[in-house]
Amino acid sequence: MKLTGREKTELFLEGVVTVILLLLLNLSIIVLINETLSTNPGLQDGIFIIKRSIVIGPNHYQIWSWENIFIAAMFVFDAAVVYWRLIRRYHQIELRHIINELHYIANGHLDHRIDFHLSGNTQTVVESINALVDSVIESIEEERAIEHSKDELITNVSHDLRTPLTSILGYLGLIQDKQYHSEEDLLKYTEIAYLKSKQMKSLVDNLFEYTKVQQTGTQLSxxxxxxxxxxxxxxxxxxxxxxxxxxxxxxxxxxxxxxxxxxxxxxxxxxxxxxxxxxxxxxxxxxxxxxxxxxxxxxxxxxxxxxxxxxxxxxxxxxxxxxxxxxxxxxxxxxxxxxxxxxxxxxxxxxxxxxxxxxxxxxxxxxxxxxxxxxxxxxxxxxxxxxxxxxxxx
The missing domain is CATH 3.30.565.10 (Histidine kinase-like ATPase, C-terminal domain)
Structure with missing residues (x-):
């Protein structure tokens, strides 16, 4: 993910403000400790005894300057806090980028994918979003295919039913209007109408059988x-x-x-x-x-x-x-x-x-x-x- 100039400035200011606040906090703590020691001689004696009892290494080096130890500990703590604040702000920027990408996709750009390569759980979120969009597109395409299939089904069934139905109506119309010249013609017309009716019944039976076997949960004996x-x-x-x-x-x-x-x-x-x-x-x-x-x-x-x-x-x-x-x-x-x-x-x-x-x-x-x-x-x-x-x- 590439940061903009504004976002880089945002991270820099976050670091500067955090450092300033930590320095003020450290100074306040040092002032409070010095004030406490200066007003409490017993505490000073206790710290002196402790320092004399603490030795380091085989040569028994003693620690005399507790201020240096405290400053070093505060420096490590301050560095950890600055790092945590910057990482936290960076993750917020990442989420902001992801949200912007989501808005872009939601506005109809379904062919777009989030191409960030992030670390940790954030990358999992990106991959899940891309997979979800792929799933949505697949569902849309399946729905379109189903709609097209339904239209095709209606068209084909209408055609296959209309053709014999037209013949049936035509020949029955001739019979009704008595437009036949002999009993032989009458039998011929009725036979054709009967055969066309069987053809329609066969189509209806096939449609019924097809829809029945296509249904989920169809039981077999x-x-x-x-x-x-x-x-x-x-x-x-x-x-x-x-x-x-x-x-x-x-x-x-x-x-x-x-x-x-x-x-x-x-x-x-x-x-x-x-x-x-x-x-x-x-x-x-x-x-x-x-x-x-x-x-x-x-x-x-x-x-x-x-x-x-x-x-x-x-x-x-x-x-x-x-x-x-x-x-x-x-x-x-x-x-x-x-x-x-x-x-x-x-x-x-x-x-x-x-x-x-x-x-x-x-x-x-x-x-x-x-x-x-x-x-x-x-x-x-x-x-x-x-x-x-x-x-x-x-």
Missing amino acids: YNRIDVDQMLEQLVASFELEANKHDLVVTADDNDSQLFIEADAEKLGRVFNNLIANAIKYGVGGKHIYLKATKKNDEEAVIEVINDGPKIPKESLNQIFERFYRVEGSRNKDTGGAGLGLAIAQSIVQLHGGYIDVTSDDEFTTFAIHIPITRNDQITNPQSHQLISKQGEKK
């Missing part, structure tokens, strides 16, 4: 799950849908049974979303493979692999963001709300795991890393952060 049996059930449930898209869903057999503790309903939602996603976007592919392995005593890896088109590299880091869609349009036939992968990731994080995705010209693989028991914790090597079973990074 743990069950002991046979992973091989679960994969077989998934193959059976998606077999017809996959055949419609010329895809074959298969599950690899494990040499030994693999059991995990998880919420069966929510974990089923994860695989439903991932397999449905593979079917929807796996145009041109022929297979969807389900594979489960035990990585170690604490971690299981369950993979959903398809040989469809490669996911662009620039999309891999954003693929789990809500409402993000690789094809970049919200009106494609493939188009859902873009919440499926975000829901899947949130559910896996609730279990204390994470989802890793890789894609090349041969395969696209979604690997679900999940703890084998509810008490296990696993590490995401990409983030180097420990994810607890409640989905919070520690």
Whole structure:
């Protein structure tokens, strides 16, 4: 911290005034002592006896001049008092500088930091203030991000609801106005309205599921799950849908049974979303493979692999963001709300795991890393952060 000329003068005057006051105090004490000794011969005799009895060193030097000893002691005391007063004044100046910096930051200069390098507890105060400002800025940025996210949520939901709703109202309007030429047209219009209504219901259900898994304190109902049996059930449930898209869903057999503790309903939602996603976007592919392995005593890896088109590299880091869609349009036939992968990731994080995705010209693989028991914790090597079973990074 650099002192101004005024502050240096303030320190100098503080020292001068302190020295003057101490000199007056010392003079007063000396005068009082001399006056007391001159009026009390018995006290003088006592001091003389004491001086004769005090010897110093092997040669037995005696102390005869107590005035010199007193003056030396007073000099040390005075120097200590002057030093204490100057240090005290200097700390007051430091605090004044810190307060001025705080006022400057409070006036809206949030990018400013106190760059003093002080000593002792004052430096701790400076570091704490800088950390507090950083925390405030981080909170402000998070709040702005949340507001932006809310705006984006409203925009996307409005768009995704308005599109099918417009179709429903349009076709129902045609029916109400009897603007159809045959019963076949009537059935066609009602079928389209029905399909669009299902699309809206699917979006609402996804929004409800996403907000539910995002809430803090979401409780999981743990069950002991046979992973091989679960994969077989998934193959059976998606077999017809996959055949419609010329895809074959298969599950690899494990040499030994693999059991995990998880919420069966929510974990089923994860695989439903991932397999449905593979079917929807796996145009041109022929297979969807389900594979489960035990990585170690604490971690299981369950993979959903398809040989469809490669996911662009620039999309891999954003693929789990809500409402993000690789094809970049919200009106494609493939188009859902873009919440499926975000829901899947949130559910896996609730279990204390994470989802890793890789894609090349041969395969696209979604690997679900999940703890084998509810008490296990696993590490995401990409983030180097420990994810607890409640989905919070520690």
